[in-house]
Amino acid sequence: MHAVDIPELNARFAIPGQVSFRTVNGMTVVEIANATATASLAMQGAHLLHWTPRGMSPVIWLSPQARFAPGTPIRGGVPICWPWFGPPAGGSGLPSHGFARISPWELLEVRPSPEVTHLAFRLAPSAGAQAQWPPTAVPELHMTIGARLEMELVTSNTGSKAITIGQALHAYFVVGDVRQVRIEGLDGCPYIDKVDGGRRGIQDGTLIIGRETDRIYLDATVDCIIDDPVLTRRIRIGKHGSRSTVVWNPWADKAASMGDLGENNYLRMVCVEAANVADDLVTVAPDSSCRLGVVCSVEA
Numbered sequence: 001m002h003a004v005d006i007p008e009l010n011a012r013f014a015i016p017g018q019v020s021f022r023t024v025n026g027m028t029v030v031e032i033a034n035a036t037a038t039a040s041l042a043m044q045g046a047h048l049l050h051w052t053p054r055g056m057s058p059v060i061w062l063s064p065q066a067r068f069a070p071g072t073p074i075r076g077g078v079p080i081c082w083p084w085f086g087p088p089a090g091g092s093g094l095p096s097h098g099f100a101r102i103s104p105w106e107l108l109e110v111r112p113s114p115e116v117t118h119l120a121f122r123l124a125p126s127a128g129a130q131a132q133w134p135p136t137a138v139p140e141l142h143m144t145i146g147a148r149l150e151m152e153l154v155t156s157n158t159g160s161k162a163i164t165i166g167q168a169l170h171a172y173f174v175v176g177d178v179r180q181v182r183i184e185g186l187d188g189c190p191y192i193d194k195v196d197g198g199r200r201g202i203q204d205g206t207l208i209i210g211r212e213t214d215r216i217y218l219d220a221t222v223d224c225i226i227d228d229p230v231l232t233r234r235i236r237i238g239k240h241g242s243r244s245t246v247v248w249n250p251w252a253d254k255a256a257s258m259g260d261l262g263e264n265n266y267l268r269m270v271c272v273e274a275a276n277v278a279d280d281l282v283t284v285a286p287d288s289s290c291r292l293g294v295v296c297s298v299e300a
Helices: 003-013 127-132 251-257
Strands: 019-024 027-033 037-042 047-053 105-112 117-123 137-145 149-157 163-165 167-169 172-174 182-184 190-193 199-202 213-218 224-228 233-240 244-249 269-276 282-284 288-299
Touching (some): 003 027, 037 137, 047 149, 149 167, 149 282, 224 269, 282 288
Antiparallel strands (some): 037 047, 105 117, 117 137, 163 282, 167 269, 190 199, 190 213, 224 233
């Protein structure tokens, strides 16, 4: 749905004081406010932009220079990478990280309660998407906004042939100073270091980021924790249906060259992504589905 559908969206889904709709540069944005949290989402990509539990500082990071334009990736938030991650296997002309994050999604349902708000989205059919991917495989996103953030990406295969997908919930988290955070939960995991030409290694202890980092951790299924001494909090990222965890920070030189991130904003963010990528791609059999989910919470 595009911005012109806002009257219809308000008629079908708006909840006074809890769910409303607005436009940003021609894009439709959903605003959520309940007793335990506030959040906002772009209908393009079913893209979570903000999530802030009540009484806390923001947890999900959005670039101050993020671009809001139809068909353009939004820097920050939680982009949905689907049905591939990174460069496409099919060659040039296809978008990096798939087309789901730059395509319109449909809002299927809003279920409110005093404490949380449940939303469900489905990738809208389009000629562009069907030219890149079988129309028998369509993802849905189920989300719960509250003191915890819950997101589940469901891919159903209604066709007669199995499909293989790469996917990630590419979450950007706010940190006080990325040089001081410690990321726990990856000790002993094998990884692919994309900054070092795809070299493989084994994580030894807690991950500390002091330079450009772009790693795919394989067979990584346990919770990750971002221990942030500057903001005096720990962000716990639990997940299911995921065997990969991607950790990314562009660092100074790359950040300066990216027009939508800003020269020094890399210090205030880190990506810790629940994924199925590289060695951990997922095959979805006919008449079946797969689920990739995350649960984020904040601990003192």
